Amino acid sequence: MPSTATLASKLVPIAARLAAGIKVDRKKIEEIAGPSMAQVAIEVLERVIPWIVTTRNGLLRCGLCGKGPFTRRGLYLHLIRVHNADIRYMIEDELERMIKVMHTYGSWKLNLK
Numbered sequence: 561m562p563s564t565a566t567l568a569s570k571l572v573p574i575a576a577r578l579a580a581g582i583k584v585d586r587k588k589i590e591e592i593a594g595p596s597m598a599q600v601a602i603e604v605l606e607r608v609i610p611w612i613v614t615t616r617n618g619l620l621r622c623g624l625c626g627k628g629p630f631t632r633r634g635l636y637l638h639l640i641r642v643h644n645a646d647i648r649y650m651i652e653d654e655l656e657r658m659i660k661v662m663h664t665y666g667s668w669k670l671n672l673k
């Protein structure tokens with residue numbers, strides 16, 4: 561299992577892609593996070609993405625500094641170039657928070673179809 565700092569830095573480009581509306585294969589996230597952390601990583605991304613992008617009138621803007629409107633690719637590049645460290649810290653905080661919750665309450669993997 562990768563450390564939260566390592567995992568967070570690897571998830572930054574994934575978060576930026578998803579925020580910009582660029583598709584990411586779930587397998588890619590599983591590859592980065594490992595099978596045991598993939599679902600946690602996905603939940604963390606779901607929490608962080610609304611903080612880093614806003615869509616007003618269908619236009620993409622940076623959720624962190626308000627710049628834009630951007631194209632999908634423009635927003636992706638802006639996020640990874642300008643806000644890489646901010647996004648990494650957010651992801652790392654959320655990962656640590658979720659891992660703490662899992663340790664406190666335990667975690668179950670419900671295999672529902």
Ligand SMILES: [Zn+2]
Nearest residue numbers: 622624625627
């Ligand atoms: Zn920005």
